[in-house]
Amino acid sequence: MVDKWEVKRGLADALNDHDVNRMLELFTEDAVLVSPVGVAEGHEQIAWVYEQFFQGFPDLHLSVWFEATSTDRPMMVEWTGTGTHTGPFLLPDGRELEPTGRRITLRGTCASFVEDGKIVTHREYFDQLELYTQLGLHLSTDDPAGA
Incomplete structure (x- = not known):
């Protein structure tokens, strides 16, 4: 039998x-x-999501600093991600953000459901506003009164 935490740590x-x-x-x-x-379903889509981060942050590194080892349904960890924006990074509106050279530090957590030695569902949670602000982006609002 495969240790579920071995799978989770293997993903990290x-x-x-x-x-x-x-x-x-x-x-x-x-x-x-x-x-x-x-939401990404299947290997192709999951790979695409992670490849976007690896492309934008070639030195991306996650440091797991807490594991909720008293349960394995779901398997929860908290992490800090760091990296330098030195490659193109896809934004939610479909544009690519050209490299800014900015360093990021992003806090997050994830939950994994492992069955028969494989991850069936993986949920990542992090604050996109925290990420985009560190990249120098800002919120804007539409001003219908000024139109």
Whole structure:
């Protein structure tokens, strides 16, 4: 029997190595990733989501600093992600943000459901506003009164 925490920690290791193939081996073929980016279903979509971050932040590194090891349904960890924006990064509106050279520090948590030694659902939670602010972006509002 595969240790569920071994799978969860293996995902963190593969993410830190930016090894998409090794990462995908830990997911079922029809796994679901839920994140602030959206919902990704299956290996192709899950790989695409992570590749966007690896492209924009080639030195992206997650440091897990808390594991809720008293439960495995779901398996919860808290992490801090750091990296430097040195590659193009896809924004929610479909534009690419050209490299800014800015460093980011992003706090987050994730929950994984592992069955038969594979991740079937993985949920990442982080504050997109925190990320975009560190990249130098700002909120704007439409002003219908000025139109």
